Amino acid sequence: xxxxxxxxxxxxxxxxxxxxxxxxxxxxxxxxxxxxxxxxxxxxxxxxxxxxxxxxxxxxxxxxxxxxxxxxxxxxxxxxxxxxxxxxxxxxxxxxxxxxxxxxxxxxxxxxxxxxxxxxxxxxxxxxxxxxxxxxxxxxxxxxxxxxxxxxxxxxxxxxxxxxxxxxxxxxxxxxxxxxxxxxxxxxxxxxxxxxxxxxxxxxxxxxxxxxxxxxxxxxxxxxxxxxxxxxxxxxxxxxxxxxxxxxxxxxxxxxxxxxxxxxxxxxxxxxxxxxxxxxxxxxxxxx
Ligand SMILES: [Zn+2]
Numbered sequence: 001x002x003x004x005x006x007x008x009x010x011x012x013x014x015x016x017x018x019x020x021x022x023x024x025x026x027x028x029x030x031x032x033x034x035x036x037x038x039x040x041x042x043x044x045x046x047x048x049x050x051x052x053x054x055x056x057x058x059x060x061x062x063x064x065x066x067x068x069x070x071x072x073x074x075x076x077x078x079x080x081x082x083x084x085x086x087x088x089x090x091x092x093x094x095x096x097x098x099x100x101x102x103x104x105x106x107x108x109x110x111x112x113x114x115x116x117x118x119x120x121x122x123x124x125x126x127x128x129x130x131x132x133x134x135x136x137x138x139x140x141x142x143x144x145x146x147x148x149x150x151x152x153x154x155x156x157x158x159x160x161x162x163x164x165x166x167x168x169x170x171x172x173x174x175x176x177x178x179x180x181x182x183x184x185x186x187x188x189x190x191x192x193x194x195x196x197x198x199x200x201x202x203x204x205x206x207x208x209x210x211x212x213x214x215x216x217x218x219x220x221x222x223x224x225x226x227x228x229x230x231x232x233x234x235x236x237x238x239x240x241x242x243x244x245x246x247x248x249x250x251x252x253x254x255x256x257x258x259x260x261x262x263x264x265x266x267x268x269x270x271x272x273x274x275x276x277x278x279x280x281x282x283x284x285x286x287x288x
Contacts, residue, residue: 006278009219009245043249045083055254064096081115099139123155158196219245
């Protein structure tokens with residue numbers, strides 16, 4: 001699998017949502033905050049695969065959306081699983097649940113891991129909007145236990161505590177992420193968008209220890225950071241934990257690949273970030 005390219009962070013929705021998103025804008029506040037603008041692009045599985053072919057992306061990990069209602073999570077999961085079955089080996093599905101749904105959330109995850117192909121993770125979750133840090137935190141303990149038993153990776157959105165605002169920035173800041181990682185040290189976790197900056201604290205031994213099972217994706221990095229971040233991550237010895245992600249269709253996938261290839265990275269680090277780290281995390285066959 002030399003030169004494999006894996007995009008760990010893309011979003012797809014069913015054709016009827018792309019055609020008319022208005023019903024979903026009315027049903028979900030988070031969705032409305034991110035997709036109210038007609039300029040916020042929505043892509044289907046077909047759009048994604050066409051984009052992958054143009055961009056030279058071998059595999060995309062399709063992330064779900066952190067819907068407030070368990071029903072909308074389920075509807076979304078149906079589409080992600082169905083898309084993955086239509087494009088086996090090209091689309092790897094992650095699913096979402098509403099932790100507050102309790103047993104119904106666990107039953108839904110059970111269904112998702114029985115898909116063909118099965119869901120490989122839970123994401124893109126937003127723990128701060130989904131009960132983590134509040135009294136009902138125990139719901140997350142159940143999710144973590146289930147995911148541990150079934151080898152499900154967690155991908156969560158992450159928010160910079162400083163800098164400009166943007167739709168969907170949210171409140172999953174490094175302080176809260178650090179608490180999360182301490183509570184669930186064994187759960188393989190991907191922090192989206194460079195973890196809101198948490199990896200830059202990896203020079204603190206306790207933070208490095210808490211991040212032992214943690215990866216970060218670089219989804220939408222050009223909107224947040226200058227290319228100097230790559231030298232910083234390399235200096236901290238974390239390149240083996242960095243995953244390419246575009247946040248397609250927010251970012252054009254071809255442009256995202258091109259920007260990463262142009263970033264100041266050693267060739268081995270580039271290959272690792274573009275795909276090898278993801279292959280290892282997902283446990284995909286190597287050497288084919
Ligand atoms: Zn995100």
